[in-house]
Structure formats: structure tokens, C-alpha cells
Amino acid sequence: MSARFDEENVLRMLQEDDAMQRRAFGMIVEEFGKPLYWQIRRLVLDHDDANDVLQETLIQAWNNIDYFRGESKLSTWLYRIAINQSLNFLNKQKAQQSVSMDDEEVSVANQLEGDPYFDGDKAQRLLQQALTTLPDKQRLVFNLRYFDELTYTEISEIVGSTVGALKADYHLAVKKISKYFEEAD
Amino acid sequence: MKEEDLLLRKVGKSNPFTVPEGYFEGLTNRVMDNLPEKPVPEYKVKPLTWWDKAKPSVYLAAMFAGAAIIIKVLGYMHANNPDVIAAEEEQYETEMVQNLVDAMQMDDYSLYLYLSDAE
Numbered sequence: 001m002s003a004r005f006d007e008e009n010v011l012r013m014l015q016e017d018d019a020m021q022r023r024a025f026g027m028i029v030e031e032f033g034k035p036l037y038w039q040i041r042r043l044v045l046d047h048d049d050a051n052d053v054l055q056e057t058l059i060q061a062w063n064n065i066d067y068f069r070g071e072s073k074l075s076t077w078l079y080r081i082a083i084n085q086s087l088n089f090l091n092k093q094k095a096q097q098s099v100s101m102d103d104e105e106v107s108v109a110n111q112l113e114g115d116p117y118f119d120g121d122k123a124q125r126l127l128q129q130a131l132t133t134l135p136d137k138q139r140l141v142f143n144l145r146y147f148d149e150l151t152y153t154e155i156s157e158i159v160g161s162t163v164g165a166l167k168a169d170y171h172l173a174v175k176k177i178s179k180y181f182e183e184a185d
Numbered sequence: 186m187k188e189e190d191l192l193l194r195k196v197g198k199s200n201p202f203t204v205p206e207g208y209f210e211g212l213t214n215r216v217m218d219n220l221p222e223k224p225v226p227e228y229k230v231k232p233l234t235w236w237d238k239a240k241p242s243v244y245l246a247a248m249f250a251g252a253a254i255i256i257k258v259l260g261y262m263h264a265n266n267p268d269v270i271a272a273e274e275e276q277y278e279t280e281m282v283q284n285l286v287d288a289m290q291m292d293d294y295s296l297y298l299y300l301s302d303a304e
Contacts, residue, residue, distance in 0.1 A: 021223075029217065030213045033209070033216065034209050037212075047202070047204060058216050117203045119201050124201040125201075174192060175188055178192060
């Protein structure tokens with residue numbers, strides 16, 4: 001969080017009139033828009049899809065801002081909405097495409113190959129393919145731990161599982177990804 | 186974890202995804218422009234009918250009437266209770282005998298003899 005973002009002050013502004021609420025929400029978007037985008041992008045992969053899901057996330061946050069009681073951090077609350085929106089998007093996508101697991105890996109490989117907004121090398125492309133073979137929750141835990149370097153306690157607040165379950169999820173994810181790399185070599 | 190170290194060596198943690206130029210710079214404005222207005226709840230004012238005006242008084246009167254009925258019923262039940270009647274009768278009889286004894290100015294022994302003869 002940047003030094004200029006004062007969560008307490010923003011929460012106070014959210015209790016004021018509509019104009020002040022809007023101003024406060026603008027500050028929230030300014031502060032959390034980018035990290036939320038990357039959370040979403042790492043799950044949905046495509047930039048346009050990530051942009052759509054981010055818009056939906058922020059609109060949902062705005063519509064429910066009156067119900068935010070400060071029981072958790074603002075970032076935790078926003079991440080939860082973003083993750084739910086992302087997982088809903090992926091489920092809808094899977095239902096529409098009706099592809100098998102193998103086809104999904106090939107589909108991801110082709111998608112990334114032709115994606116102007118993917119700058120990764122072969123190993124990074126392979127990692128993304130490996131991640132699509134994981135259950136959504138394991139993939140999510142891997143992203144939050146490996147890329148965002150969140151503690152298990154922080155991940156637990158976002159995802160809702162126990163620290164023990166999260167450690168197990170991460171451990172299994174890493175093992176599966178390593179095996180995927182071995183088989184690809 | 187050994188596997189994690191291997192992964193770090195092969196892939197690293199750099200972000201392979203990119204965004205169109207200027208995407209984040211204009212993000213806040215784009216989001217705020219598309220933010221919906223919060224719906225304002227519509228409060229429809231209903232005109233008052235005579236029943237709306239009379240309702241409080243009617244409810245109050247019904248409440249007092251109900252309380253009066255309950256008190257009456259309870260009182261009647263108390264009065265017609267055989268145990269209550271028997272207790273009241275016994276008390277009345279005791280008082281009557283006591284009054285008679287006082288009037289006759291009999292002592293206890295004489296009273297005892299009188300009652301023994303009566304049996």
C-alpha cells in the first residue's frame with residue numbers, strides 16, 4: 001500500500017454523502033486497481049478478459065461498499081471479490097467451450113503463443129500450461145504464494161481455508177508442476 | 186522445498202504478461218466513468234384513510250376491554266373454585282362459633298361439656 005493511501009480516512013469518507021463516497025472509491029481504484037488486475041490476469045490469462053473481470057469486480061465492490069464494515073482489510077475484501085469473479089468467469093468459459101483437459105492445455109499453449117500481451121519464454125509458457133492442469137483453488141494458492149509472496153495467514157484471510165490446508169495445496173501444486181516440467185523435457 | 190527451488194531456477198518470478206500502453210494510467214478514469222449511480226429508494230407517500238386515524242384508539246380500547254375481560258374471568262374462576270369456597274365457608278363457620286361462644290360467655294371446659302353432650 002502506498003504511503004499516501006490512508007485506509008482509515010477513506011473508510012470515514014465512505015460514510016459521508018454520495019459525492020464524498022465517489023471520491024473515496026476513486027482513491028480505492030487508484031490504490032488497488034493494478035494489483036487486482038494482476039490477480040485476475042494470472043487466472044484468466046487474456047488481457048481483454050482480465051479487463052472485463054476487473055470492471056465487474058470494481059462495480060460489484062461499489063454496489064456493496066455500504067456493507068463493508070471494516071472487519072477485514074479493504075485489500076482482503078477486494079481480492080475476495082476479484083477471485084470470485086475470476087473463478088466464475090473461468091467456470092463459464094469452461095462450460096461454453098466444453099473442452100477436455102488435454103485440449104485445454106493445447107488451447108492455452110496456442111492462446112499464449114499468439115497473444116501480443118504475453119512476453120514469456122518457453123519455460124514461462126510451460127508453467128502457465130502446467131497451472132491450467134491444477135484445480136482452480138490450487139492454482140490460486142500457487143499464484144498468491146509464488147508470485148505475490150503472501151504469507152499463508154494472508155492467503156487464508158482471502159481464500160478462507162486453514163493455513164494447514166493452504167500449505168498442503170501449495171506443496172501439491174509445486175509437485176504437480178515439477179512433474180509436468182519433467183514430462184515435458 | 187526442492188521442487189520449488191527447481192521451479193525458481195527454471196522459470197523465476199518475473200511477470201510474462203504485459204498490458205496495452207497507457208492501460209493503467211487511464212484505469213481509474215475509465216472505471217469511475219462507468220460507475221453506476223447508486224439507486225435511490227423510492228418512498229411512496231400513502232394518503233391517510235379514516236381507518237389509519239382511528240386505528241390507534243381502536244387498538245387501545247380493544248386492549249383495555251381485553252384486560253377487563255381477563256380480570257373478570259379470573260375473578261369468577263377464583264370465586265367458583267371449590268377449594269376457595271370450602272376455605273371461605275370454614276372461616277365463616279369458625280367466626281360464627283367464636284362469636285356465639287363470646288356471647289354465651291362460656292369457659293372452655295363448659296364449652297367442651299356442651300359440645301360433648303350435643304354429639
